[in-house]
Amino acid sequence: MSNALVPVKADESRGELIQLVSFSLGKEEYGVEVLRVREIIRMPVVTRVPNPPPHVEGVINLRGKVIPIISLRKKFGIMVSEYDKQTRIIVMEVDGELKGFIVDSVSEVIRISSSEIQPSPTVAASGVDQECITGVINQAERLLVLLDLEKMF
């Protein structure tokens, strides 16, 4: 989380400043805009739903609200792995409804300026639907794939 607190230097502030929640799925690191994220929770008991839409793991009880849980690994065609202590659900309002997205782990909130976002290369990471990738962020040590989950539905 330390990055989030570091004040932005003047030369970085070209373009609009945005904050991203970064999370990992398989080998890649992804980011979604922080304003979209309602909350991040640990894996609760998931109730399976029979014959669900693709990638839906089931539903959970989020403080009295029943919301669907979607596996981003399945969605992106990455091998499904067991859930562990790091597994998190990112709850977001997508398409007017709360939905939870299972990710391998959530690492931090980072600030970047919008000028750092590059258009995504034509061959996208691990089979993600092209239309929900808004861009990539190429920083010294890391590559972050920027997602817009709204476009997934």
Place this chain on the structure above:
Amino acid sequence: MSQRELFDLIFLPGFSTKDKASDLSGRGVGMDVVKTNIKKLNGLIEIKSEKGKGSEFILRLPLTLAIIQSLLVDVEGEVYSIPLSSVLESLKVDQRQFHLIGNREILKLRDMVLPLVRLERVFGVERREELNDFCYVVVVGTVEKRIGLVVTRLVGQQEVAIKSLGRYLADIPGIAGSTILGDGRVALIIDPVSLIEEGDGAGR
């Protein structure tokens, strides 16, 4: 302005009796949120107040809105809720009493031939328990059309509050909604009508 109208002022967004807002309160938001949410549930809120004595907030919420009597059943470890209004009877049966007509299982119940629907098959539940000779059949339907839902065991009768599954999961066949059980788990509510219609066609 009558006293009632005066009291109702506190529900207006941005109306505050405080001169200064603190970190937590004083911005005139809270009571507006209360009012909007109660309205959403078709409820009423009423205030009685007397200077120096205290205030009374009376909340009226409709009970019938979303609470139904239901029969909770266990299907290979998963709990489902069947609206009691469509349950006619339930019985413990030896599976060896089931007959096969074509590829469809039926049960001779008194003078009736009852088509059976195995919930674990319709809902694709993984078999977790040893094959048991005995199971329970919940007879659902109307006078002219009945089916028997085969379940592992009966859990009990319970009042449940219906929670919508939302638009995204609105069209799950055989499922009408969901509810939250006492232990916080989500149980799905079965829609017997759609199972009866489905049972008509496909030989499940």
